[in-house]
Amino acid sequence: MTQASLRAQKLDFSPIRKLVPLALKAKSRGIKIYHLNIGQPDIESPKIFLDKVRSFKKKVVAYEQSGGNQALRQSLCRYYQKVGLRINDNDMVVTHGGSEALWMAFFILLNPGEECLTLEPFYTNYTAFSQTAGVKLKTVPTYLKDDFQLPPLKEIEKAVSRKTKAVIITNPSNPTGAVYPKEMLKELVDFCVKRKIFIITDETYREFIYDNQETVSLLSFKKAEQITVLADSLSKRYSLCGARLGVLVSKNKQIVEAALKIAQARLAVATIEQEAAVHLHRVPQGYFSQVKKEYQTRRDVLMKGLSKIPGVKFNQPQGAFYLIAELPVKNAEDFCKFMLRDFNYQDETVMVAPAEGFYGTPGLGRNQVRIAYVLNSRNVKKACGLLKMGLERYSLRQK
């Protein structure tokens, strides 16, 4: 039989979603699942967005401009102004979620066979984006014991080769929740400017910073403007994951022009969501502080819950809404499957994401999971209880 391409055969299912078939089966058996596997917050989407959707007046759902709805792009400029960035509406292209912006960045900045550096664990879908772009993702490890902080610059320097054309940074980090300090980022930026290496900066979680930490956008480093591409998303900021709205931003005209050419080939992003998002810059600061407070509470509940489970280690996330937990098991994916297939307590179980797929180095992260604290404190607490029981039963089964 004719075979699919080798590159298609090499693709993996996403570790965040690969166990969905097992979850669906569990649900069909009447099991309630606490979903801590995916960054799908339960926070309500802004009313200002939903109202616009519900009052969509047009009779024809027509194509939008390829680069994005003009009013939406202006609204995004206002948002960036609020966070201290001077972005013009022609510095950006609206994308099918942050995902498409990331894929575009890989495709535009790197030739096939060139290398993009990242820290591991990294956002697992970088694997598929780089694979589909024919780019090699090379990783520099970060460690749970260091709360997954940026490694010293010399570690990154060591990983740079003649083929290194870009670095991709997620700050705050998914999957670790690490937030990188300005001084270290500055060092990295200076290095990239000197070595002429592009920077892809994924700042999806900009708003989610705890313990009075601060975060800085890599686009704010003026000297690096021409080498920096920001991939941004409305999914998490406004709890609009299903709206699939993202944006690629750069001050480098060649890059934005290439993004627009790709955008024209796929025609446009969904019209209704773009129109509905036009007033999101009006969402008051209070919305974010409230959401932030809520997540910080959930994080604390999660850390407290995990600390009660023997043998579990985890980092203290300072941003985003994930943490990495090391479990007292050999193979976390096997444990995750067990939780969906074989375990339940009073018809409830919990789903987390096996972390191995967030690493590039084979074998790393095999006993780790990524936990998304996207449910309310009561449910996070319940999920921790289920995890504890699950680990106990799983360990008995292994004996």
Added chain:
Amino acid sequence: MTQASLRAQKLDFSPIRKLVPLALKAKSRGIKIYHLNIGQPDIESPKIFLDKVRSFKKKVVAYEQSGGNQALRQSLCRYYQKVGLRINDNDMVVTHGGSEALWMAFFILLNPGEECLTLEPFYTNYTAFSQTAGVKLKTVPTYLKDDFQLPPLKEIEKAVSRKTKAVIITNPSNPTGAVYPKEMLKELVDFCVKRKIFIITDETYREFIYDNQETVSLLSFKKAEQITVLADSLSKRYSLCGARLGVLVSKNKQIVEAALKIAQARLAVATIEQEAAVHLHRVPQGYFSQVKKEYQTRRDVLMKGLSKIPGVKFNQPQGAFYLIAELPVKNAEDFCKFMLRDFNYQDETVMVAPAEGFYGTPGLGRNQVRIAYVLNSRNVKKACGLLKMGLERYSLRQK
């Protein structure tokens, strides 16, 4: 300065959309433009869809399943049943418009450097899809004098090399409006089965067939099931271009699995549109017959209008809503720019798409344009008048 990738530098703007900046400028001068450059129908989207959008109840716009909303997939199965195809819900992946389905097909079926055959003129965005997938698009010419009909099989055979891994066919054809007869398609399919060449079949315009012609889906050839990938779209069928809903369909499990892996990496397609689309299979046959009748009238008005312009040749489209017209000019793109920049009659002008970008062979189609008869008959007639005047003035200017 650090340069973007070579492949990004090689991309072109879409010939359908590249003149948009000129059009925007004309509009800002108060000029009304008749848009015959883009397949954006003025037909109303089905009420059943708009009502569902307006009554979207959920408070969180959450991620949908990566492979698509389950009810939507079932609705699509019912639709396919109506057109005589037996498709199961696990034979498909819902995509960001037909565009993503097409890109996925290139990526999944072909390795970088392999060749995909198509007829020229072809849907221009195949260029960008194949370029981003690293695939070579090789063309077999079709001609205006033959109404752009399928060439004899031996012409296609001649173009096949050891690197040919797939053929892509658009039926009914965009940009020519040609509809391919069943017998010739069967010959092509038999050839592909024998030579183990995949078939990508783009059937976006399935519903738009005139003069009591019939069309056949390549997925209906049972023996070719395992080599066939259908890229489909709701954009034209239901006048929902801005909903960005498409689907990749195949009976080959390896292909659908690869598509699902890519789908997981980009998370999901917009939630609201998918929910709104779940009842589209209920749109009555009468809707299509009415729309078809309307387009046939527009086509006839267009052909009549064009036949009054000296020196203009064109084919008789039997499907879709495009035709290719050869103009009495050397460079049709230059003429299109003239129409937007220098011409107006009573503050009105017309925009069509230069056809050169729909050809793979350099130089072909340079004096041709693609005209989309997506406006009502009155406007199509007006546009023909403007085209006639524009050509007269342009020709004076050239002297």
